[in-house]
Amino acid sequence: MWEALRYPFRGDHAEKALLAAWLCVFVHTIALPVIALLPLFGYATRVLARGDTSSPPPFLERTVLSQSLGAVVVLIAYAVIPVATTIATIYLFVGNGEPPAEADAIFFLFGSTATLIVLAIFAYFLPIGLGNYGRNHTLRASVTNLTTVAGNAIYFVGWASGTMLFLVGIAISSALVDAGGFFTVLGSFAGAYTVIVASRRIGRSYADSV
Numbered sequence: 001m002w003e004a005l006r007y008p009f010r011g012d013h014a015e016k017a018l019l020a021a022w023l024c025v026f027v028h029t030i031a032l033p034v035i036a037l038l039p040l041f042g043y044a045t046r047v048l049a050r051g052d053t054s055s056p057p058p059f060l061e062r063t064v065l066s067q068s069l070g071a072v073v074v075l076i077a078y079a080v081i082p083v084a085t086t087i088a089t090i091y092l093f094v095g096n097g098e099p100p101a102e103a104d105a106i107f108f109l110f111g112s113t114a115t116l117i118v119l120a121i122f123a124y125f126l127p128i129g130l131g132n133y134g135r136n137h138t139l140r141a142s143v144t145n146l147t148t149v150a151g152n153a154i155y156f157v158g159w160a161s162g163t164m165l166f167l168v169g170i171a172i173s174s175a176l177v178d179a180g181g182f183f184t185v186l187g188s189f190a191g192a193y194t195v196i197v198a199s200r201r202i203g204r205s206y207a208d209s210v
Contacts (some may be wrong), residue, residue, distance in 0.1 A: 001161055004201040008193055011055025017043070020059040021192035029177050029188055040195060042068025047199040048127055049134025051207030056196065067134065074133050074142045075126065082115075082122040089115045124159060125150060131206045149209045158205020162198045169194025
């Protein structure tokens with residue numbers, strides 16, 4: 001994990017890459033929500049795919065943008081089932097605007113649990129799909145070799161620790177951004193740094209599991 005924390009500051013491209021990522025998050029917070037994060041999403045995919053290298057890849061390349069669009073397609077494809085499950089659960093139990101009756105509580109609990117399981121599976125397999133796409137540059141590759149990597153204990157440990165880093169870092173980043181003023185700048189940096197570190201942690205375990 002310590003290796004991942006130092007990763008954004010290593011190599012020839014470290015400063016420019018971190019600065020570009022910081023700019024993406026900052027613009028996202030003040031002007032272009034979500035859209036400004038597209039290049040960062042593509043860069044995170046590249047970091048995931050290059051887990052076997054010791055330093056960050058360059059950010060300021062035109063291929064990062066095209067890779068961002070491909071990564072979004074992969075994300076949408078992987079998200080179809082989780083989104084459908086979530087919508088179905090919400091519609092079945094609160095579609096009439098009222099909470100479920102007491103007799104339906106067990107079914108509501110079952111549906112909610114099933115939705116959480118599906119979302120967890122989505123979060124677990126998505127980095128594998130993005131890593132495969134980043135390595136092979138084809139959408140078809142994003143659905144190959146999934147079970148081999150997912151069943152490896154090395155990937156599980158890396159994914160779990162990387163996800164923990166991501167959640168904690170994003171929570172800190174959001175709190176700083178919500179504080180406003182100069183804290184927005186600090187929060188944007190924290191968010192960019194978190195994305196790169198978490199991608200590295202998961203990408204390293206992905207590379208060791210392929």
